[in-house]
Amino acid sequence: MTSLLNNKTFLDFFPAPELLLLSNSGIVVTDEDVKFVQLHRAILGGGFKLAHLNRVDGSNGMIEQGSDNYAELVSALKGLSLRYGVRHVQATLPDEKAYLFTTNVDKVPKKDLYDAVAFVIEENVPISLAESIFDFEIVDELSDSSNIKVAVTVLSKSTVDTYIELFEFAGITPISFDIESQAIARAIIPRQDKRSHLIVNLFKRKTGFYIVSDKVVQFSSTSNYGVDGDDLHSNINNLKEEMHKVITFWESRADKSGKLEKKIEKIMVSGIGAGRKEFVEQLMNEVSIEYMLADIWVNVSFPRNQVPEMPFDESLDYASAIGLVLPN
Numbered sequence: 570m571t572s573l574l575n576n577k578t579f580l581d582f583f584p585a586p587e588l589l590l591l592s593n594s595g596i597v598v599t600d601e602d603v604k605f606v607q608l609h610r611a612i613l614g615g616g617f618k619l620a621h622l623n624r625v626d627g628s629n630g631m632i633e634q635g636s637d638n639y640a641e642l643v644s645a646l647k648g649l650s651l652r653y654g655v656r657h658v659q660a661t662l663p664d665e666k667a668y669l670f671t672t673n674v675d676k677v678p679k680k681d682l683y684d685a686v687a688f689v690i691e692e693n694v695p696i697s698l699a700e701s702i703f704d705f706e707i708v709d710e711l712s713d714s715s716n717i718k719v720a721v722t723v724l725s726k727s728t729v730d731t732y733i734e735l736f737e738f739a740g741i742t743p744i745s746f747d748i749e750s751q752a753i754a755r756a757i758i759p760r761q762d763k764r765s766h767l768i769v770n771l772f773k774r775k776t777g778f779y780i781v782s783d784k785v786v787q788f789s790s791t792s793n794y795g796v797d798g799d800d801l802h803s804n805i806n807n808l809k810e811e812m813h814k815v816i817t818f819w820e821s822r823a824d825k826s827g828k829l830e831k832k833i834e835k836i837m838v839s840g841i842g843a844g845r846k847e848f849v850e851q852l853m854n855e856v857s858i859e860y861m862l863a864d865i866w867v868n869v870s871f872p873r874n875q876v877p878e879m880p881f882d883e884s885l886d887y888a889s890a891i892g893l894v895l896p897n
Contacts, residue, residue: 593607593608593609593610593617593659593894594606594607594653594655594657594658594659594894595607595658595659595660595661595752595890595891595892595893595894596646596649596655596658596659596660596661596736596741596890596893597660597661597749597752597889597890597893598642598646598660598661598732598735599663599749599772600772600774600775601626601627601772601773601774602624602625602626602627603624603625603627603642603645603646603649604623604624604886604887604889604890605621605622605623605624605625605649605653605655605890606619606621606622606887606890606891606893606894607619607620607621607622607653607655607894608620608869608894617869617870619877621653622877622879622887622890623649623652623653624886625645625648625649627641627642627645639735639738642735643735643738643739646735646736646738646739646741647739647740650739650740650741655741656740656741656742657741657742657743657744658736658741658742658743658744659743659744659745659746659747659893659894660732660736660743660745660746660747660893661746661747661748661749661752661889661893662724662728662729662732662746662747662748662749663748663749664748664749664750664777664779664789664791665791666724666725666728667722667723667724667748667789668693668694668695668696668722668723668724669720669721669722669723669748669750669786669787669788669789670693670694670720670721670723671708671718671719671720671721671787671788672689672693672718672719672721673716673717673718673719674686674689674716674717674719675715675716675717676710676714676715676716676717677717682705682707682717682719683705686703686705686719686721687703689721690703690721690723693721693723694723696723696725700725700726700727701723701724701725701726702723702724702725702726702729703721703722703723703724704721704722705719705720705721705722706719706720706785707719708720708782708783708785708787709783720785720786720787722748722751724748729746732746747892747893748786748789749770749777749889750768750770750777750779750786750789751786751892752888752889752890752891752892752893753768753770753777753779753839753863753888753889753892754766754768754779754781754784754786754892755868755892755895755897756863756865756867756868756888756889756891756892756895757837757839757863757864757865757867757868757888757892758781758784758837758868759867759868760784760868762784763782763783763784764782764831764834764835765780765781765782765819765830765831765832765833765834766780766781766782766833766834766835766836766837767779767780767781767812767815767816767819767833767835767836767837767858768780768781768836768837768838768839768863769812769836769837769838769839769840769852769860770838770839770840770888771795771796771838771839771840771841771842771843771845771848771849772795772796772840772841772842773795773796773797773841773842774793774795774797774798775791775792775793775794775795776791776792776794776795776808776811776840776842777789777790777791777792777840778790778791778792778811778812778815780815780819780833782830782831783831788815788818788819790811790815792807792808792811794807794808794811795842796841796842796845796848801848805848805851805852808852809852809855812852812856816833816858819833820832820833833858834858834859835858835859835860835861836853836856836858836859836860836861837860837861837862837863838853838860838861838862838863838885839862839863839865839885839886839888840885840886840888841885841886843862843863843882843885843886844881844882844883844885844886849862862881862885863885863888865884865885865887865888865891866884866891868895869891869895
């Protein structure tokens with residue numbers, strides 16, 4: 570087996586420079602805005618302190634496929650860099666540009682696991698290994714099994730290069746990337762909760778459905794219906810149908826041994842649309858699974874009496890930004 574371990578990618582783990590250990594900054598770029606968060610590690614008492622939280626609104630479709638408005642994005646990023654002195658950040662990539670799948674690979678020594686995953690890439694995504702960048706997380710590693718279950722995220726090199734250039738044009742160096750679903754899950758799923766959850770992330774013009782099980786995002790789908798539009802009733806009905814399909818798909822899916830996935834036990838609602846109470850209630854009124862609005866601070870350790878004073882509805886739109894700066 571030819572070793573691929575020397576081919577470092579941006580998704581490989583790199584220890585953060587010592588300077589960054591006291592300041593964690595994250596930037597989320599979406600079709601409609603750029604969100605920025607910065608946490609400072611508390612010198613005394615442990616935990617974090619929220620240093621800065623900001624959003625720069627942009628035109629709809631800033632990074633839509635086929636109509637990238639790089640000038641507007643670079644301007645927004647430069648503004649954040651200058652205002653907050655940001656030079657290094659953790660950032661997101663959109664789920665729509667990524668391929669996410671789970672698979673079993675032969676149990677091998679950890680040093681050979683990257684190679685083992687690399688050799689199943691082309692079986693599962695429509696891009697070649699040479700044109701792709703990938704990362705993976707171990708989902709299950711049973712001592713009595715000859716396989717390891719992994720969740721794999723694959724992006725084209727051209728997509729990644731585009732985002733790296735955007736940040737570099739703004740004078741910012743991205744030290745790591747996550748797809749948005751992974752960042753959101755890290756923020757709102759309690760750290761020790763291994764149950765299966767469905768995250769419904771409500772944007773203005775789209776909705777993300779993400780399934781998290783064993784603390785790992787294992788499925789991601791994006792609908793073109795959101796909380797804005799000419800016919801919100803139609804949007805809700807279409808989203809109900811999409812959500813039902815996702816739940817049915819997951820709960821009927823089995824691994825190679827025939828074992829069914831864990832049933833979804835809770836639905837977590839996040840995003841800018843999660844604050845629209847009537848919309849959410851109508852969306853969930855036929856679902857038998859318990860649902861709740863996301864708590865973006867659940868995994869952030871704040872010193873006593875220093876939880877940010879921020880309107881709850883507003884906080885729902887910052888889950889991905891908070892997740893970026895939390896430890897993996």
